[in-house]
Amino acid sequence: MRFARTGAPGAERPIVSGSDGLWRDPTPLTDTIDLELMSSAERLDVDALPVIEPGRFGPPLDRVGKIICIGLNYADHARETGATPPEEPIVFLKTADTVVGPDDDVLIPRGSKKTDWEVELAVVIGATARYLDSVDQARACIAGYAISNDVSEREFQLERGGQWDKGKNCETFNPLGPWILSADEVADPQNLGLRLWVNGELRQDGTTADMIFGVDHLVWYLSQFMVLRPGDVINTGTPAGVAMGSATADYLKAGDVVELEIDGLGRQRQRFRQA
Numbered sequence: 001m002r003f004a005r006t007g008a009p010g011a012e013r014p015i016v017s018g019s020d021g022l023w024r025d026p027t028p029l030t031d032t033i034d035l036e037l038m039s040s041a042e043r044l045d046v047d048a049l050p051v052i053e054p055g056r057f058g059p060p061l062d063r064v065g066k067i068i069c070i071g072l073n074y075a076d077h078a079r080e081t082g083a084t085p086p087e088e089p090i091v092f093l094k095t096a097d098t099v100v101g102p103d104d105d106v107l108i109p110r111g112s113k114k115t116d117w118e119v120e121l122a123v124v125i126g127a128t129a130r131y132l133d134s135v136d137q138a139r140a141c142i143a144g145y146a147i148s149n150d151v152s153e154r155e156f157q158l159e160r161g162g163q164w165d166k167g168k169n170c171e172t173f174n175p176l177g178p179w180i181l182s183a184d185e186v187a188d189p190q191n192l193g194l195r196l197w198v199n200g201e202l203r204q205d206g207t208t209a210d211m212i213f214g215v216d217h218l219v220w221y222l223s224q225f226m227v228l229r230p231g232d233v234i235n236t237g238t239p240a241g242v243a244m245g246s247a248t249a250d251y252l253k254a255g256d257v258v259e260l261e262i263d264g265l266g267r268q269r270q271r272f273r274q275a
Helices: 035-043 075-080 154-158 215-223
Strands: 002-006 013-017 067-071 090-094 106-108 119-125 142-149 180-182 193-198 201-207 233-235 257-262 267-274
Touching: 119 193, 119 215, 119 257, 142 233, 142 257, 142 267, 215 233
Parallel strands: 067 233, 106 267
Antiparallel strands: 002 013, 002 180, 067 090, 119 142, 119 233, 142 180, 193 201, 193 257, 257 267
């Protein structure tokens, strides 16, 4: 099942899509996309709800909790940046207010010279994960999957001192969606293709099979250090093809258009403009 939100920014309404692929209006039952709706969807007669034609897609989750990001989680991306593949996941956080809709404009920060793109599989947590005993327990804590663009400003991130947060938490730096696909619809999260284009040119073409640390391992691992709660999102890393790994280092500029997709999870399109 797919869960999304449509409408003007700040006035989105929930929509759901079941077996027939049509978008439907669940507002007779709920006014939000939250984990309670997602967990009860199998008991709802979704195909009996009114059909609706979506407009703008907003972020698919009404209330995002923590955004936990994993750095250098694809071996080819580590190689292109000249980094040694990590022995344990590299973890940093993004704030929830960086999240925008999948087709919303993204702002290039003032003073930015190195704004970069990163197509990523986002994992939406659906049940509390606290000190999980084994990796095998992780899958039961996942509500679904979505596309995330972990936009980054590399100079702020790596050349301005301190931690990565300055280059990761700029305004609009986490387009999410267009929908959340329920976990039961994804047979193998380690077998999904990811692709990203800049101005029509393919820049990233990878697969989640190349993750250094897989989805289940990440959920288990993170639960040893923090409590994962329903509504938290994990950005699981990006494959090779980012500007930082390019010999030409052609970072994003105002007017550029970035498009990205993941198998079964839809497609995003953002125009970048100056803040």
